[in-house]
Amino acid sequence: MNDMREQNTPPNPKRLDPNNRAPKGHNKADITKKRTINDNTAMKKGTRTSNAQDQIAILTLGNVCLLIVCALAELPILTSVLIVLTFTTLTFIYIRKTRPKEAQTPQKTKNKTAQDYANIGEARLADGFDEAVLIINAQNRIEHANPVAVDILNVKNKFTPVMTSIRNPDILKRIDSALNGKTSEPYIYHIETPVHKYFKVVASPINVEDTSPAKRRALIILYDITDIIRANEMRSDFLANASHELKTPIASLLGYIETLQGHAKEDKAAQVKFLKIMQMQAERMQRLIDDLLSLRRIEQAEHIAPTDIVDLSLATESAIASLMPLAERRAVQIKFEKLNPNTTHEFGFPVIGVHDQLVQLTLNLIANALHISSSGSEINIILDRVKDWDAALEIKRKSFGKASIKRKICPIETLNQPLFRLRIRDKGRGFERAHIPRLGERFYRVSGDRENKERGTGLGLAIVKHITLGHRGGLFVESAHNIGTEFTVLLPTSPQKPTQAQT
């Protein structure tokens, strides 16, 4: 093919500089059919432009020759000018007649060169991929990002430097070497926030070897391997957590069994007492395993944003309903207040999410509030819609006055749409300052909280946190010692109606 090109195309200094000439014996696998087509169009174009240039050269040469002949023949100036003009006109008419058709309408097609067609082809090819694909040019700018890449890497504009989206020095190194024509080992790229994601990044050159440095480009593909890595990680986490947390209750169970078999063998009163404790321990172990399993389920699906549209107020109501018996036993009143200033949303509080998870989220928060409320007090749940949410205002807004401390447990990422805000406020004893930074941490239980230590698994808030993260929401806590605690959940609103009616 290269030989053909060199034979058919007259030498043209503009198009075929030595650097641009295709390599003699390239047998690289990455030269696809597409590229062959590009070369063909490039060839045609080369022939056309060089024809026009040849004609201009002939014209000038002919004119100069005529002038010299006229000068030699000592003709009067007027005559020689006339001869030259006639020659020029005739040649022009000839050129116009012999010129190929497409050359007569140059302005419209000129905007797109063969290279542009190649680029569009590459872009379409990239768009067809399920994985994130980027095409980077020699100036390290993003020439094309397919929709997946735009989403993952938050690419704002075309031709922005790739570093504004990927800063990782190891990946940048690979891009550099790909632009120098080298393919390097794949790299495992770990994105930590807002949710853990893992990608295998491969950077490879998309040029024939001797393309000039300024024209070189690189292809970056990010393969999503989150599922595989997270599954492995979580399995080991689960084992470590389960074995560590179950060790204590099992040891104490064994202790009681030993006592029952030993010197409490005949002591009826002690037996009743011990069996009751043993039952509590076993129940706690059961809760712990349930919590660990649901935490694992939530974490496993965390990197995939939910797609269902569900109603947040319905989820809250069903959580309240299932906690009613406990609330009545403890003589705690639960008040649920729905404020929706936007009347166009007659269908309530639609969010993109998973109904069961939202129930679990509200259930955990309300149950927490119940446990720390003293009998006779009340729990206020307020659900409203915030149009222009602002982090500063959220931190500033305090329900318990100056003495309270407010912090975010997870920050919110989606700020371009209105949010629903669910506040769960109790009048319990609140958290001490030292504990607040650690809320939401797995297995963190507030020390000195005897009753909770017996009951809680230390996973409730961790579950809340991960559900919020999975829903791309935010979670804040405010607490004042001996006054109360308020948890605020922020979830992005969904523009559509709920897809299914929940019960």
Added chain:
Amino acid sequence: MQNIAEHIVTGFDEELNLLTTHMARMGGMVEAMVTDSINAIKKRDSVLAQSVIDRDHEVNALQVQIDEDAMRIFALRNPMATDLRRVIGAIKVATDLERIGDLAEGIARRALTVNNGEALALTKGVHRMGKLVRTQLKSVLDALLTDDTIKAKQVWLGDSDVDEMYDSLFRELLTFMMEDPRTISSSASLLFAAKNLERIGDHATNIAETVYFITEGSILTLETARDVSDHSNDE
């Protein structure tokens, strides 16, 4: 498309762009150093710690580079308004990033000491704090490279979380040292590591202020942070 963009981009744009590029590279390096230094403590990986120490000079070189870029733009282009703030911002950010690099190097040196001693359960606390600080650093760099003042503000306000966590970790480590004097040397090293993390958080806050300054042209204070959208919120 490609051809058009190449022609539109002027030399000045190219230079400003180079400044952003260098900042991004430097930010990426520093981010990786912070992550690796914390992982070196968590995984007791002294090789990783050493690699962090070895990388510090690259960050310093980039700071010099950014300063030179900025100086050339000042001398040749006479930048105005946003461009002017962008160049000044780049110098400020580079200084903060360079300091963060030094602090990460410091953590890596502490990691070498900690890893020589016995394994401590408390490294978990440092790791947890490291995660928070890393999130702050990542968010602020994202904000810087996409001119996102809302994100910058979130980082700015989030610094109190870092401080609270440092206080809580400090108390925890003190209790630990009082209980078991044999762990004092390791605990003290962890304390320094935590202090460095706290200061990295402060530098992230500085960068957030710079991001705000570049885009808004005014200084980010508690008052401006609150006033910006006071009228648009329903509270």
